[in-house]
Amino acid sequence: MTDTPPPVEIKSTKKSWMSGASFIWIIPLLALVVAFGVAWQSYAARGPVITVSFTDGSGITAGETKLKYRDIEVGTVEEVGFSSGLGLVEAHIRLEKDIAEYVDSSSVFWIVEPEVTAQGITGLSTVLSGIYIEGSWDTEIGTAATTFRGSDVPPLIRPGDTGLQIAFRTTATGTLTDNAPIFFRGIQVGQMGRAQIGRSGAFAVTEGIIYEEHRNLISSSTRFWDTSGFSFSFGPTGAEIDFSSLSTLIGGGVTFDTFVSGGEPARDGQVFEIFDGKESARNSLFTRSEVDPLQLSVIFDENVSGLTAGAPVELSGFRIGSVDSLSGIVDSNQFGDSRVRLNVIISVQPSRLGLPGEASAEAALTLLQDRVSNGLRARLASASLLTGGLKVELVEVENPPAARLEQTGTELAIMPTTESEVSDATATAEGVFTRINNLPIEELLNSAINVLNSAEVLISNGDLQRVPGDVSTLLSDLSSIVTSDDVKNIPVALNSTLTRVEGLVAELERQRIAEVLGTTLTAASEAADAVTSSVAGVPELVEDIQTVAAKAATLEFDVLIQELTSLTSSAEALVSSPETAQLPVALSGALDQLNATLRELREGGAVQNVNQTLASARTAADSIAVSARDLPDVITRLNALFAQAGRTIDGYNQGDELSRSAQAALRDIQQAAGALEKLARTIERNPNSLLLGR
């Protein structure tokens, strides 16, 4: 037992220790090497950490939420926290090393999450996989940065995008939709971004991008217009409904066209206006140049009820701009009291002023400053009858109080005002409608109805139908006058008078009273001449009567109007007047008296009575002459009467197939309509009359 030599064992143990040690310890060493190798590799492969801050955590989870670039994972959120003051959510993102250097200060980050909008559904994949953070940066290495501000919505223009970057502005009354697509011939060629309200609040602005391949479609003379919604018009060509496509109907959209050639290629940053429709866009090309409008402030003391944004601004009746916005203003320093005044911001289009040289807002301001010092003032005026709308007019007033148009700093220049044309009127829509209510339309209609009724009554009136009978009566009266014994007897009486005068003269010659007799004879001769001339008128009279009768014969007897009746009556009255009837009688009486005198003279033979008799004869002859002189007047009047009757009947005869009753009625209606039209024209010409009641 004690033979076993211990030294041998020790030696062999030492040897195997050394050899064994070098063998088995390889495994843990190998494991260590592998572990350290893996650790070093993973450490070396780690990219830097960047911090992106968002307003809203919105599903960002540490360790899970990925950062993607062009939809490829390039990083992971390692930690989510708050910025100091809890103002923002900060996501610390571990980037992959190979892309880290590209993430420079121009990078943008946003959260991709499912979103349902009118334009469609985006980010649907994130419903299952959870949200992720998308980053975008250009392909060049720029200034390094580790802190970024993230956005909740994708940026319209990503770094490195090469599209045409332009801006849009609405008209004063236009609207914008966020992220609306830009179509051309139905193809989307661009996209608008998030709409914002412009500086003065008068319009909305947004940026837009036209994709690179469509860049050459846009030039400086390109006009954009809104195609969202639909328009419905009803006109002579029928009803028309117009919308561009269902998607723009729902989600809005903008399209454009270049109506004329010759524009310069659009530059980045150029501002385009979005018009309401194609027509206004096209019109704008010819009426409006590219220059920015000159904005002015007008402060009215009066009630501007009825003035709206978009209302015209006119200079001498020519539209040079429009009202951009309305607001109240209180400035006790400037106006001396603290009343609320109305601040109307108008924009004047310089190109409409016909400025010599380049039309710019500055040139327009200079021009207006000059005009203002010469009395140009702004005032309110009625623009629309029905709506009671107002417009702003620039008018030159006589001897105005001194005022200047001055622009101080960034404030808008204030245009001095003058008394408004509607200042005393309550030019409200209600007032207008009240006035329309007060229009005597019902009375007018009633009058028209009355006229028609009267016409009908007149036409069906028995008196009127009897007019032809009256005419007959009149003719027979005339006939009876002409054929009356008295008239017939005039020549006979004259004859006998002359016979007696002959006898008397013979006797007077004997009794030498020729000189007296001469005078008497002269008078008698005058009388006879007068009678002759009066009788000479009779054929004309008869002729006229015949004309009248002929015309009356062709008359349609069922209708005549009051004029004829009254004419007839007056004619009848004239004819049947005692003076007329007695005229021949008086003449006859005078001759009879002469006869009797001559007879008495011859029979009596009293010379002493001769002088007296002759004197009386002369008187009688004188009176005959006077009577006979009146006769032509009577006949002339009758002539005139019948000529008038003839014309009247003629006039009535000129009626064509239309029945005269209808004609007359129509004429009355025409007159009524004429009156109505005249009223309308008056209102049209001078709407103020309605408003102002004058």
Added chain:
Amino acid sequence: MELSGTSEKTVTARAAGLVACTRCTRAWPIETQVCGRCGAKLVSRDENSLQRVWALWIVGLMCYVPANVYPMLRTQQLFQVDESTIIGGAVDLAHYGAFGIATIILVASVVIPLGKFWAIAFLAVSVRSGRGFASHHRLLMYEVVEYIGRWSMIDIFVVAILSALVQLQGLASITPGPAAFFFALSVIFTMLSAQAFDPRMIWDAQADDDEAL
């Protein structure tokens, strides 16, 4: 431990000038290099045993660290992916009230492996220092460790079975995580470490103790 009633000291084969074949158990003179019966290499005492134990023990422990840090199971349900480590999974189960299963997992995956590491380290240290523990108990401990070794893969079996069974495309699927690999490595190295231990050293230590007494 006192072998009371046995006045005789422990006599090892080595002390008797013999060497036993570890495969067929036949005893040969100590100079014999190869077993004449079964052809196995004969070594009276494996001098590298403790080195191998320690080396493999260290590797096993190194593998045990990622096995607990990395996720063991990757459970993909309809919309979510769940990755759980061993301890994390047990804690989750305990949260859901499944204390029994949580206990089993903790025992099988944490307590037993750690116990093995401790036991092997204890045996390796104690055969050198030879203090504080009876040789019988050390042997029992060694046999328990070696026996348990083959069952230590039960975690890996569970993961493998689950991964094979739960593969409902899209709805749910379970895949092993990196921890499974390291856990398996850890178990393997622990077993190798335990096997590298030469239990005869226990008795050498016993003999030393006796001499010391």
